[in-house]
Amino acid sequence: xxxxxxxxxxxxxxxxxxxxxxxxxxxxxxxxxxxxxxxxxxxxxxxxxxxxxxxxxxxxxxxxxxxxxxxxxxxxxxx
Amino acid sequence: xxxxxxxxxxxxxxxxxxxxxxxxxxxxxxxxxxxxxxxxxxxxxxxxxxxxxxxxxxxxxxxxxxxxxxxxxxxxxxxxxxxxxxxxxxxxxxxxxxxxxxxxxxxxxxxxxxxxxxxxxxxxxxxxxxxxxxxxxxxxxxxxxxxxxxxxxxxxxxxxxxxxxxxxxxxxxxxxxxxxxxxxxxxxxxxxxxxxxxxxxxxxxxxxxxxxxxxxxxxxxx
Numbered sequence: 001x002x003x004x005x006x007x008x009x010x011x012x013x014x015x016x017x018x019x020x021x022x023x024x025x026x027x028x029x030x031x032x033x034x035x036x037x038x039x040x041x042x043x044x045x046x047x048x049x050x051x052x053x054x055x056x057x058x059x060x061x062x063x064x065x066x067x068x069x070x071x072x073x074x075x076x077x078x079x
Numbered sequence: 080x081x082x083x084x085x086x087x088x089x090x091x092x093x094x095x096x097x098x099x100x101x102x103x104x105x106x107x108x109x110x111x112x113x114x115x116x117x118x119x120x121x122x123x124x125x126x127x128x129x130x131x132x133x134x135x136x137x138x139x140x141x142x143x144x145x146x147x148x149x150x151x152x153x154x155x156x157x158x159x160x161x162x163x164x165x166x167x168x169x170x171x172x173x174x175x176x177x178x179x180x181x182x183x184x185x186x187x188x189x190x191x192x193x194x195x196x197x198x199x200x201x202x203x204x205x206x207x208x209x210x211x212x213x214x215x216x217x218x219x220x221x222x223x224x225x226x227x228x229x230x231x232x233x234x235x236x237x238x239x240x241x242x243x244x245x246x247x248x249x250x251x252x253x254x255x256x257x258x259x260x261x262x263x264x265x266x267x268x269x270x271x272x273x274x275x276x277x278x279x280x281x282x283x284x285x286x287x288x289x290x291x292x293x294x295x296x297x298x299x300x301x
Contacts, residue, residue, distance in 0.1 A: 013227060014185070016184070016186070016254070068137055070227075071180045
């Protein structure tokens with residue numbers, strides 16, 4: 001089974017990298033860009049076939065390592 | 080005073096820390112490789128600076144899940160002094176031994192320079208040799224030193240006096256909230272800081288300001 005984990009910064013946490021990207025996009029002429037927030041994507045392959053079990057295992061992975069829940073949120077997609 | 084230094088793949092300030100500890104305590108620190116399960120008997124355990132695991136995932140994130148961390152957490156709970164400098168501070172926050180997180184510097188650049196710090200709480204085992212409000216020099220060298228904590232956490236650590244060092248006015252190099260340079264846990268036996276006191280301990284370094292931190296710990300252990 002394949003899963004995708006998306007980790008994003010929580011609202012209210014400053015994202016200097018996103019700000020820099022925002023500025024660079026503006027410099028390239030994309031004047032439409034309101035704001036950019038940078039995150040991370042993890043594509044994880046799991047051996048099991050049970051979707052619920054996979055979800056709960058992935059949640060554990062996020063809580064224990066993939067995300068720092070002080071500053072980050074995570075979302076899990078089974079793909 | 081007996082000391083130990085934990086070494087990870089990618090640590091690079093471990094030798095500076097060894098040197099400073101030996102110079103100030105008069106005895107050789109023990110080196111502990113991150114895959115070991117038990118720390119030696121020590122009054123102070125140091126998590127040194129560097130780029131453990133190449134800062135993969137998040138600075139300090141992988142090192143914080145190393146085998147030796149279990150015993151470090153246990154030792155911290157039992158009251159042993161734990162000092163994390165730079166990457167060591169990042170590792171201690173990732174391990175949950177200290178509140179908050181260290182994010183990319185607000186200016187996005189690696190900063191390698193001298194800053195001034197103010198000791199804002201000298202009633203800790205790490206700062207008793209400073210005078211309250213003392214401004215001292217200390218080098219910094221980091222890319223991810225921008226301290227962040229949510230409002231509730233920030234209010235709690237400020238109220239508890241857990242903020243021990245702040246960047247002196249106008250010298251905040253990384254955008255840290257409330258100019259925070261170093262904090263302790265609630266119990267006061269674990270300190271994390273971004274600046275490198277181990278790099279200002281003898282005349283050859285150009286100053287002795289960093290000694291006071293180690294001398295405070297020696298005093299406590301005596």
